[in-house]
Each structure stands twice: as C-alpha cells, then as structure tokens.
Amino acid sequence: MYLHTEQLINEIVVDEPDPAAANALQEGLGGQFGEMRTMMQYLFQSMNFRGDPASKPYKDLLQGVGTEEISHVELIGTTIARLLDGSPEYQGKKTDSVDKPGAGGATPLKIALDTGNIHHYLVGAQGALPVDAVGNPWSGSYVYNSGNLVLDLLYNLMLESTGRLQKCRIYEMTDNKAARSTIAYLIVRDQAHENAFAKALESLGVNWGGVLPIPKTNAEKFPEVKKLLDKGLQSIQYTFSGDNLSQAGKLYRGASPSNDGTELSTAVMPEGVPITIAPERREEFSPGLDAELLSLIQATAEIELKNADAPGE
Template sequence: MFFHTQKLINPIAADEPDPAAANILQEGLGGQFGEMRTMMQYLFQSFNARGDAKPFKDLIQGVGIEEISHVELITTTINLLLDGSSRYQGKNAKTKAKGAAAKKAPKEPGAGGTTPLDEAPFAPNTHHFIVAPQCALPVDAAGNPWSGSYVYASGNLVLDLMYNLMLESTGRLQKCRIYEMSDNKTLRSTVAFLIARDHAHELAFAKALESLGVNWGKVLPIPNFDASQYPEVKKLMDLGIHLKQHHFRLDGSEMGKIFQGNSPVNDGTEVETEEEAPEGAPIEDLPERPEEFAPGLTPELLEMVEAVKRYK
C-alpha cells in the first residue's frame, strides 16, 4: 500500500512565469531519462523481484517511492512556470505589444476585447495551453509522449542495478544541462534538488553493486565534477542530502544493510539510510484560470462544491 502526505518533498522558489523554462523541464519529467521513467522502472523492478534478496529489493523500492514525490515536484514546478503566463507581460513574454503599447497591455486575459490566450502561440509547446490548462504534460521537451517501453525490469538483479545507475547518471547529466539553460529561480530550485538527489541515488545503486563485488575506483559520480559550483546545489550538498536516503517504509526496511558506510565515490564521505522521513513543504492550490475554462464551474456547480466542503 502507498500513503500520501500533501506536501512537496522540497520547496519551490518563486519567480516569473516562463513557458520556455517549463518546456525545458518537461525533459526531466517525461523524457527517456526523466522522473516518470525512474519512478516506473524502480517500482516495476521491485514488484517483479524474485528470490530472497530483500535488502536489494527494499533499496530499489525505497528509491522508487521517492521518485513518486519527484514526479509531483517537477510537475508542480512546470505548472508554476506556466501558470499565469497568458497574462504575463514581463521579460520572457512574447507578446506582440511593443513599447508604450506593452505597458498598456491588459493584466487580465481577454480584458478590453483582447485575445485571451494571445501568448500561447509563442510558447514552445502550445499543448500546455490547448490540451492542458497551463499545466504539465507526460511528454518530453520535444512533445513526445512518455512511453512504457523506456522501463527496464529484466529480473536479473545485477543487470537491473547497472541499468539503474546508468539511468540516474544520465538523469543527473541532463539536469545539469537544464540548470545551465535558465536562470529562472523556480526552475533552478527544483533542478538543484534533483541534481543532489540523483547523486544520492547514483550512490545507492553503486553501493548495491559494490556489495556484489564492483570496485568503482574514481569513476563516480557521473558526470564527475564539483556540483557545488551551482549555488543552489551547494546549499543542499552542505546539508548532506546527496549522501542520505530515506527508505519510505512504515513497516521497516533492510535498505540500511546496503546503504551505509564509505561512499562508493571514495572521497572519504559516508552514506547513510535515514529513518526519519523528509519534512516536506506546503503545496498551494493552483488558481482558477477562466481563459482555460479551468475548473470551469458555473455558480450552481460552485455552490455544490462548497456544499461538499461543508460536509462533516
């Protein structure tokens, strides 16, 4: 069984709406090496595990459960980068209004008879406005739908662990590239967190393989560079979140039999399995967007919703 706490696993910094940044981040959600892939791959591997290798199954499943919260985090971040962009007239707006006309541009979509979603045709992915109400989609940055064929769950423990290390390493590589594509604080706060957590997951799967005889030497992490050069990542690494992993279990876990002791990076640091769950951060409801007909409630329907909320 899975349980949900209505909190984000990491807070998201506030900044301007930016549909271009949102579309870049779609790769980290629905791309071949994105969070939807890691979530589904590790969960299927744990569901399909055979034999008695509980510490390894617990490790794979614990990381997989955390990935559910990463899908929630990155989806929410994309939503915040898109939400309100149809009325936005700031530095990233692609509105046709120029100069003095731009200063007079309406703040509300459709005000004064203007076209309500005239920003949408300039967005990298118009489906964010047509198919979704200024929200994330299960696609990559090129608009390709996420595919279940990405999932690798062979049933061979060593192969699965090797594939998982490759997946985390590639995901971290791509997130470092995404970080360098935008200075938007909303994007960077989430990408920085995911860079640090991908580091931890690299170490988790590397530690599992190390316990089966692999010697990593100086190979890890991948990409092998000092990620603390990114200020947002440095703050998280100073807290040590790249060396810790919670097991996300209410009934006990044997993950700690693997994820403990010297880091496979061989830099003198140590990794640890945490018993205490992440504290989390509040999730704010997205506002209504009349120009998207979302949620599209008439006064009569809204009254019914309010009646349901009053139920005891």
C-alpha cells in the same frame, strides 16, 4: 500500499512564469531519462523482484528509491505548472468574457504561439504533460527490468547518471528561480541514487564506486546545489517505509562512493513543504467549482458538522 502526505518533497521558489523553462523541464519529467522513467523502472523492478530472504535489502532499496521518484514526478510536474501558470497573465476584468483581449489589446494566449510547447496551452491548460521536451509521449518501452539484479543495478546507475547530466544542462538553460530550485534538488538526489546503486553493486562484487559521481559535472558550482550538498543530502536515502521494516540500510551505509568524505545513511522520509492549489485560469476555460456546486458543498459540509457535533452520535 502507498500513503500520500500532502506536502511537496522540496520547496519551489516563487518566480515569474517561464514557459520556455517549463518546456525544458518536460525532458526531466517525461523524457527517456526523466522522473517518470525512474519511477516506473524501479517500481517494476521491485514488484518483479525474486530471491531468498537474504536478498530483501536489494528489493527494499529499489522500493524506496522508486517511491521517492513518485514524489519527484509530483515536484517537477508542479514546477512546470507553476512556470506556466499565468503565462500569459490574463489582464482582462473578471466580468469580461474569456475571449476578450487583455490589457493593451493583447490576446490572452498569444504567447502560446511562439514560446515553449503549445500543447501546454492547447491540451494541458497551463500544466505539465507526460511528454518530453519536443512533445513525444512518455513510453513504457523506456522501462528496463531484466530480472537480473546486477544488470538492473548497472542500468539504474546509468539512468541516474544520465538524468543528472541532463538536469545540469537544463540548469544552465534558465536562470528562473522556480526552475532552478527544483532542478538543483533533483541533481543532488540523483547523486544520492547513484550512490545507492553503486553501494548495492559493490556488495555484489562490482566495484563501480571508484568512478562516481558520473558525470563529473562539478555541479557544486551551482549555488542552489552547493547549499544542498553542504547539508549532506547526496548521502542520505529515504525508505518511505511506514512500518520501518525496510532493510535498505544494510546496503546504504559506509563511506560515500562519491568520495566526498560523507557517510551514507537512511531515514524514513524527509520533512516536506505545503502544497498550494493553483488559481483558476479563465483564459484556458479552466474554472474550479461553479457557484451552484460551491453552495452545495458548503451546505453538505454544514450538515456533516452538525451531525458530528450532535450528542450521542
């Protein structure tokens, strides 16, 4: 059972729209090694987990990392939407019809023809899609769940390492602050997950810790990444255990396999940042509630407030 806290797991820095960066980030969302893959893979491994009570820490670790990946899907998807929102910005008047050209005779959605992924405008109304950077739909066949704990953990370690490699490449593709704030966070959290699966493997007699992190990207040269590494974010794993019954801390402890001098620790969940709703996009025919629905909602809310304040209710 999951609870959703209406906060993003990390702040998205405000910057100008950048549809090309948004499309690159689609690989980190819906690609073979993206956040949708990690989310589904770890949750399926956790749901299908078998073993005696002594093996519960491994199930809890998979459950905790998988739950965190849900928040990463939310974070990267929201970042893509913000990189697309208003790109192109509609410069017409609010009283104009949506198909009237914008300022200087520019067509509102002209940029969609030659920048980024046209489906972001044709299908997604300037929002994220469950696809990779070239538009291939996300596939459930990406998910690896062998039923063998060592094989699954090895595969998970490879998945996190490859995902971090790709995010380092995406970071080098754009200087957009919004994109980089999310990419840097995911780079560091991918390393934390590498540490998680390495520690779990070590406990099973498989010594992978000596070669971490994979790849050796020297990602701390990225200023946004270094700031997070200095906080030790690569060495903490969240359990997202509302009843605090997770046993993942039995595995995620001790010296970090990344050999960076830090100690591993667990926590229930991080402090998030507020989520804001994106504005309407008239050029995409994507309004919110129309006037009639808004007045109906307001009237309903007033009735409910009146009933709630009534004595004896």
